[in-house]
Amino acid sequence: MTTEKIICWNYPKTLATLTKAIPISKITYALPFYTITEQQEHKMQSILVRPLRKRLHLPCNTKITAILHEHNIPTITLLQLKLTLQYGTKLLTTSNHNHPAAALFKRDLEQYTPTATFTKRYNAAVNLFFPNPLDTTISITPTLIKRQFPIQQQKQFLNTNTSLTKYKQESKIETYLIYDNNKSMKIRAALRFHRSTLHQHKFPRSINIQPCPLCNAHQDITSHLLLCPQLTNFTNHAAQQLLTRSIHLNVQLLLGDFSTMTKTNYYFIADITSKLLLQYNNKRKLTYK
Numbered sequence: 001m002t003t004e005k006i007i008c009w010n011y012p013k014t015l016a017t018l019t020k021a022i023p024i025s026k027i028t029y030a031l032p033f034y035t036i037t038e039q040q041e042h043k044m045q046s047i048l049v050r051p052l053r054k055r056l057h058l059p060c061n062t063k064i065t066a067i068l069h070e071h072n073i074p075t076i077t078l079l080q081l082k083l084t085l086q087y088g089t090k091l092l093t094t095s096n097h098n099h100p101a102a103a104l105f106k107r108d109l110e111q112y113t114p115t116a117t118f119t120k121r122y123n124a125a126v127n128l129f130f131p132n133p134l135d136t137t138i139s140i141t142p143t144l145i146k147r148q149f150p151i152q153q154q155k156q157f158l159n160t161n162t163s164l165t166k167y168k169q170e171s172k173i174e175t176y177l178i179y180d181n182n183k184s185m186k187i188r189a190a191l192r193f194h195r196s197t198l199h200q201h202k203f204p205r206s207i208n209i210q211p212c213p214l215c216n217a218h219q220d221i222t223s224h225l226l227l228c229p230q231l232t233n234f235t236n237h238a239a240q241q242l243l244t245r246s247i248h249l250n251v252q253l254l255l256g257d258f259s260t261m262t263k264t265n266y267y268f269i270a271d272i273t274s275k276l277l278l279q280y281n282n283k284r285k286l287t288y289k
Helices: 003-007 012-021 023-027 038-055 064-070 076-092 100-109 117-129 133-137 142-158 182-192 221-227 229-243 263-283
Strands: none
Touching (some): 012 023, 012 038, 023 038, 038 064, 038 076, 064 142, 076 117, 076 142, 117 142, 182 263, 221 229, 229 263
């Protein structure tokens, strides 16, 4: 299935599922057994994010790792370490003592300085997933690897310098990608990835940030969406609607993070905040054409 055909799907969650099912399954075939360069990793990850980025209407300069994490898709390097750890554990726990691959792996693993690239990568994966020396004494199982993988995925993302780390703290697909309509999804993505028309996002390194043409305030997300006097009527109306269910309007809700709320309110919150964002966008265009 080509990228152009995948783009015809309306929901990013479906796109993320297809990306995991089709391209990743092809890319990760025999991945533990060969070494990839940084250029090859970048090219493979660019292929993965192409339909996701196009669906969210994000520009080409959006960080690849941020788009992957927004859809809960791990990087190629982390996937390689996970697959290496899984296969190495399988070889160590196999009941077939005459298995040639298991015999070679155990023999190289017992050496003081392993020579095989796979063994070195396996040791690196063990040190990454189980950094505490006490953890290496327990038997590594597929269930334990599966439990540790999201933790390492989250640590890897938080170490990257992206604007998304301010609004996303968990390894999961964001709720607005599931419950939003197409127009408000585009606005939320532009704000979350700092790719909107706000002066702070257009010129992140600028010292003198130009004021908002509507209210003469700073052009950041909080000031523009919640404090701008030109948009007070829209904000108050949405806040009153949310208060009927004891929900307080804040920046996190406007940016699509409903995870702290009950699931029964997801559609309600998405509908109210989407209408509010569309009214903001009509008053002042927040996204590029």
